[in-house]
Amino acid sequence: MKVKFWGVRGSIASPGPSTVRYGGNTTCIEVRTDNNELIIIDAGTGIFPLSQSLLCELPLTANVLISHSHWDHIQGLPFFIPNFIPGNTLRLHGAFDPVSGKGVEQVMSVQLQYSYFPVREAEMKARIEYITLTPNESFQIGSATITPYMMNHPVIDFGYRIEANGKSVFFTGDHEPPPNIYEPHDDEYAEYQSFVDAKTADILRAMANVDVLIADSSYTSAEYPAKKGWGHGTFDTSIQYAKEAGAKMLFCTHHEPTRSDDALEKVFEQVLHEHPRQPGDPQYRLAREGESYEF
Template identity: 75%
Template sequence: MKIKFWGVRGSIASPGPQTVRYGGNTTCIEVRTDEDDIIILDAGTGIFPLSQSLMTRQPVHANIFITHSHWDHIQGLPFFIPNFVAGNVLRLHGAYDPVSGQGVEQVMSVQLQYSYFPVREAELRGRVEYVTLTPDESVRVGSATITPCLLNHPVINYGYRIESNGKSVFFTGDHEPPYNIYQPGDLEYAEYQHHVNDRDAAIVRGMQGVDVLIIDTSYTAAEYPSKIGWGHGTYASSFDYASRAGAKVLYCTHHEPTRSDDALEAVFRQALVEHPHATGLDIRLAVEGQVYEF
């Protein structure tokens, strides 16, 4: 199996001289099985260079799995080049939105309006298909089984476990560890804590034993208290998930967009010092353009 990172920044693209080493594009990850089945995780700005690479072999049959509908995870979709060429197929997978009452098709329909983009969906020459997913119900792409896992974010967010030929990857998209919204003295605290514990246990089961865990690691421990409820993880929470799940390799991604490459490396080093229990893990910072094969 091969993983390639095409976008590793969170929230907003941040190109420039301070981000050239780790990259400035927003989230997009390419996973290829040993049979060369292609699974694309999220469609941030990193999907544009990925789509250019796909055009060398046509027709393109792309399976894109959207974790959630926030801009930094879908904003590259209108620029997915195969959509503009007849004979190509984009199969877009994602969640049902209980607020709008629509499935994953709204991800495209909202963006491809003349108010926001010069080409409507009806004018695309490639074919777009939609698959609205249900938590814990697996789908197949070639030799791969992909299972969505409901995570914690201000909108519905799926993590995805990909399994093929005994190899496995789990990607969280955006995720903040579940937390108790009540104070310890509140009457509701104990009951809600059971809910938190159950959700957290289900998430760890979804990650259990994966070869590669790719996880939202936006904040430091010092930054997190002012970001509670924003839906993002920390170095501490990422290390903890990897340890409890028994992941072989942990990739920290969704890098804070205001953090330069130097600052990113500095907070990563500090996190390793602050969490010595993580030293037995293979922990890496995701780098745009990097390929990992196993």
């Protein structure tokens, strides 16, 4: 299996001289099975350069897994070049939104409104299909078994486990380890903590023994208190997940958009100093736009 990162920034695209090494595009990950089956996770601005690389493979069926519908994870979809070419199929997978009462089809319909984009969905030349997924219910894309899991974010958010030919990868989407919303002295604290513990156990089971864990690591532990409730993790929580789940490799992603490459490397160096690897621990890396990892 091979993973390639086409976008690793969070919240907003951040191109410029200070983000050249790790990249400024928002989330998009290409996964290839050993049978060369293509799976795309999220459709941030990184899906545009990915789509340029796919033009030599036409016609194609692009299976895109959407973690959630925040802009930085979907804003590249209208610019996915195969959509404009007859003979291609875009198969969009994602969650049902209980607030809007709509499935994953709203990801395209909202963006392709007259006020926001010059081309209507009906004018796209490719076939566009929508598949609304159910949490914990596996489905197949070729040789790959994919299971969506509910994560913790201010909107419905799926993490995805992809398994094929004995290999596995898990992507958290945007995820904040579920906190206890009560103070320890509150009467409700213990009861709510049991919910937090059960949810954490479910997430760790979903990640268990993966070859590659790709995790939202937006903040440092010092930054987190000011961002609590925003729906993002820290380097420390990602490392803890990787260790407890028995992952072999951790890629930290969703890099804070105001953090330069130099600053990103500096905070990551400090994190590694605070979490020295022990025998059997995962490998830790910063996700880098353009980087491929084969396993």
